[in-house]
Amino acid sequence: MKQQFEIPVGAQHISLLEPLHFKLTTENETIVDADANLYYVHRGIENACVTKFKYRQVPLVVGRVCGLCSVSHGTAAAQVIEKLTKVEIPLRAKYLRMLVIELDRIHSHLLCLAHVAENSGFEALFMQTMRDREYSMELLESVCGNRVQYDYSIVGGVNRDLRPDVAADIKTKLALLKPRVQALHEVFETNWSLSLKNKGVGAISKELAMKLNAVGPLARAAGVPIDVRNETEDLLPWKELGFEMILDTAGDVYARNMVRIKELYVAFRIIDNILNGLPEGDIANISKALPEGEAIVRVEAPRGELMHYARGNKTNVLERLKIKAPTFSNVGAMVEIFKGNQYASAPAIIASYDPCLSCTAR
């Protein structure tokens, strides 16, 4: 009686930005089994970082792991190398790093929301969200000099200072962006058809999220309190800048949207605090020390906990660099969540994971 369809999503599919492949086994479009093939984008960056590039270049190379959270990767790599070389960076650099990470989070979350809207079949909302996202893109460009790949964090600090006029620009543009985000919030919260597509769809329980070790908005939407920004004051002082963890309980696509939107508000607050309390001083502390020993660093990228592990052996080249991307932790949960949902929701669910396969596969 049960008749099964196998539906390929990817490698090339309109609802995907990246090559990944889900083989969804469906019965009447209800997904009963999912199979994932994720390593299309495996390039061998870890290997290249320990053979081709000197340790100072590593943050820039690692930024190319992923275009969406390149600053998180770059910062994490810079931090882990700073740990190995035992360099203390200036407070201003820390603040600037956080500024860019938060701006990046705004653009990434807005992109994800837009993508969820698009994949739910809500084209107008996609357009609206993408239009609003351009503010954050412009800000990132004025701060870092590029729209996507920033190369902002270097070993020892950051490579560009924040000019006062740019700081003022950030303030004015954020003031414009905030009401727009509120408008988006309202649409995402109240639109009837979107709630049909999002509420109760792709849900994961807190227990399952913990069992599968999910991270990021995916876990926080299910109520798992995991946010690295809570824990790493020694490297980046999030807490004193007004960080607050956003949790939801439902764990469905809708809850993930809500978590992301609320995190935008937190990001706005943090940016305001950074701009108000930006300490004067150097932006980098370049030292000639060579990396030695092993260290791990964790940074909260837009998609969740990012971990870099590095080993140095007192040469110009690292001995080992291991990158654990947020999506990598979510793979188990991603495959699991599909089961029992409609295929019609699958693109929206994929988008709501905000998967970053180029991070995962490296």
Added chain:
Amino acid sequence: MFELKKFRKKSPWILHFNAGGCNGCDIEILACLAPKYDIERFGMINTGNPKQSDILLITGPVTKRTRERLVEVYNQMPEPKVVVCCGSCASTGGIFRGMYNIEGGVDQFIPVDVYVAGCACRPEQIIDGVVVALGILEEKTKEIEKTIKLANKPVVEEDGQVNRRNMPAELTYETTV
């Protein structure tokens, strides 16, 4: 004279393929669709379907796992078609060149018409690249374009029907010791 050729320029439908890039260029392509850049004013539609597309936008260097998919998708596009490489990696391999799982630029596999530089390439650059591609598209003939690697010959059957089903060749694996 009424020429169908000139309408190629006015209705280019694009297909986007990520061959293993970092998403940077991909989100810029997405940004192109959005209100600020709005490429639909040139009549472009992101079809997501190789069979109805004229322009193949490729981002990222070709990895070992995507190369066959790339060739497959390229072969399903009906001629005339143009290929635009978005970003340095797609053009040459970029920073990833020489990494062990990278084959290099897209032009190792399929004939490329336009290279758009940049890491990541900006939406304005993408639009520029596509506009250049349109000029090339207008000049192209309807002859079958073969890929450079992984190419079989199309089979012409006795009554003139061409079987392109097996044009993307299976990869023959060398056993490395």
Added chain:
Amino acid sequence: MQSIIILSVLALLAPLVGGLVYGIERKVKARMQNRIGPNILQPFYDFFKLADKRLVMVHSTHAFLGVMHFISIWVAVAVLIFGGDLILVIFLHLLSTALLIMGGFSTRSIFSHLGANRTAISILAYEPVLIIMAVSIYAVNGSFQISSIINSDPLLYKMPLTFIALLLILPIKLKKSPFDVAEAHQEIAGGAEIEYSGIFFEAIYTAKWLDYIFVYALVFLFGGSNYLLGAGLVVGTFIYINALDNSTARVDYRQMLKFSYFVALPVAFINLLITLFN
């Protein structure tokens, strides 16, 4: 004789008008999304471009069924314009959809199959409403002939609920959000039409224009002999469809069926009962 010539010209020009409607729709949609949008003649540019592509197909059966889909929908529209029998017109339209579904099923392509399945299910969603609408029109008007419906009093006043029901199912028919499950670009990349390309896709693409004519002609009927009212209804429906398309996400096919059977069909049926017991 003269009227026959006029009607023939109208029927022959139907794709052109439909293309224009589609062009305007794309423009309106873009403006609603804060974009500039394409040229109004864009569908025709697409038309000529598609004619210029190298011929590519999956197999001959599939390609031919696509072309027949276009021809049969043209016939349905022509019969509608010539004022034929309303029920027959609805079924002729079903015939054209049948050919599309068969085309979708005839390949071994997963998305094509899914799209054909979904199209078949959307028939289940909208056809009963259309038939109830036709019967209600008969109950009011005493004829199934479109030529006599168009010369009678405006139907809208007597059957407002039926009109609402029609408005509710039109998005299914036109494959517009929230009920564009059959096309669902982000899920099945166009559904039954996915495997068509070049001139064969052109047939499907142009059939879509004729679909607009078909639907808006049905809407026009509600104006009866008051052509101004009919035209007003058409414009209103056009704006409504686009506004709806731009303010909703796609629901899945079960929700669509539920909506059709628990909202649209009862609404149409209540109007039928009201007309009967008046």
Added chain:
Amino acid sequence: MRSLQLLVLSLFALPPVAGLLLLILPKVLGRIVTILSVVALSAISVYLFASFDKPFQILIPEYSDKVVMIADVLLLVYFAFIAIKRKSVLVGLLTIGQAIALGYLIKLLGHHEGGIHAQFYIDRLSLFMFLLINIVSGIIATYSLQYIDEEDCSPYRKKFFMFTMLWFIGVMNLVVSADNLEYFFLFFELTTLASYIFISFRKDNESVNNALRALWMNQIGGIAILGAMIYSLSTIGYGTLSFQTLVKAAPTVGLLFPLALLAVAALIKGAQMPFSSWLLGAMVAPTPVSALLHSSTMVKIAPFIILRLAPAIKGTSLSLVIIALTGFVFLAAAISALAQDNFKRILAFSTVSLLGLMILMAAIGTDTAIVTCLILILFHGISKCMLFLNAGVLEKKFHLKSALDMDRLAESGPFTAFVVCIGFISLMLPPFGAFVGKWFSIEILGSTLRQTRGLTAIVMLAIACGGAVLSLLYFKVMGLLISRSGEKDKVTFETTHPLYNVNLILLLALILAGVVSLPFLLTGYFGPVASDVLGSAVAVDVQSNYSISIGTMNLPVIPMILAFLILPVSLFISLFIRFRKVDRVKEYTCGEKIDYKFNSFYFDTEFLLPYFKAVGLVFFALIIILTVI
């Protein structure tokens, strides 16, 4: 007149005689005899229709009444024997019931001596049925010559099968011409017997069980006929044993009850819910049996009886209940069919569904409704026959039974796939006859809305939804059949036995000819038949604007011709065309090179069936209760 009577009698006698010959003769000669006899039967029925001018009666000697009586008793004895042999309590009880009723009837008959009454009454309706029965069943009989040959059983049983089939055709001819209810009862029970023999042909457990079910269900119908006879005899008199007298007598309340009982018998024969299971159970028999039962014979007794009753019950509460029941069955059977995988079961449910529509039309009883009913009977018969014969071909040649296994049939058997598709499409889409029936039904229901209001409106809703559900069902199956991988573009025909092919092509030709000649059929065929049914002239005219008007309805011809050009032609071409100079590429699979599992959607509606049956039972109870009150 005399010659026509003789010809009619030859229709009764020829099939059993041919059957007996078949039993004696060797295989090849037997085949020739069968083919010749069915050709003769068809020719006779065509000639009869052509040279007919007004209804006539056939009188046969009075002693035949005694023969019928004895045959009745013998039949009941045989039923009792079956009941004992198969240990079936239900059959036993019902046989006893029948025996008691029959005994009482014989006692009643004893008091009504005198008055000679015609046993057979031939009008255009009978001739219409003759045409359908003899031509379509003839085709089935020729087909089954080959089919049964490939069956795994002894040569004697093969001959026995053909013999049963042939005498069954004779009995069917008798059923549709009997005027005396007593005779009618015998023939009715004989068809029941035939269905028992057919269904239990394969002798396994399931066959026997299903055969017993068919037996007891139809025996209820027999009891209903006996009840009708007893009631009319005891209240009105001997004359009412005649169908015609019964119908022509003023439809007073007193007469409604026997009519209701006859209608019940008809509805059971027509496998309306909850009595649908006997027809579905018939699937275990060899496929020609299904074709025979579903298309031209057996179940068509149901609309036939209702058509006979139509003038009397039109507008009464009885017809309203029948309309409600059949409208419900149309939808319920369509929904149940969605859950089926077995090809023959899908067809069976759609038969039940469409039978509902036919009976509904007959029960409405206006001139246009009668015409529509006739159109449906004829074209449904032909289409279903073709589909079932194809099911046989699929079974024997391709070894396929489940619709799910028929995936990619268009590659291995393009012609079969094409014929199946045409068969399905002819049931639902313009321009085919069965579609015209469906279309007219909607229009008729629409036009009767004003009179019956609420009820018809609800039935209307059921028809609208049921039609859509049936289309979905057909699309589902066709979608599987027509699916083809692009590996090969060239089409090579399959080779099937000529006896299969000839018959299928014949049926296909009949369907297509039916479309082309529909206008002529309406004026020259359906119109006169309907006038005979109603006893008043039915106006079928050709209008100046190329449309045909039947009563108040119009059949536009030009769109139908266009549709004719589009649909079958395009389907035919599409399956066999090969575009030159067009490249073939692979299907889009997101760039992957993996094979994926294909299937269609399934609809889990099986659980609804008991509820549907319960509702059907309520309607049956309503028929009795309303008419008694």
Added chain:
Amino acid sequence: MNKIETTLEKVSSDIGSFYKYDQHHFIVMNANDLGDKIEVQWFFHDYADAKNITMFWLQCADTDRIPSINGSVASAWVAESEIADLLGLDIENAIAGFVLEHDSPIAPLRKKKK
């Protein structure tokens, strides 16, 4: 960071008795090529005090079969399959070809090429 040394035999039971899904978060599994030996590491942190990172580690020869911890940590298969592919290790239940294609270099992260 707590470093807990373990052995090939004990690792499953050690992690099994340590890991409580509602208290600990499994971060990742890592392996380093030390030249003659392989060092394998498993990282965990506590939900309650996330700064508290626990690392299980062991050293083994590159031909040893490393047991899977997927029994106690349900999502460990991703990390295990990846590490197995990239370092050419023999890990229980690892999916072959998870990361690398047929013609990619075998065990690219090993210093001495196989």
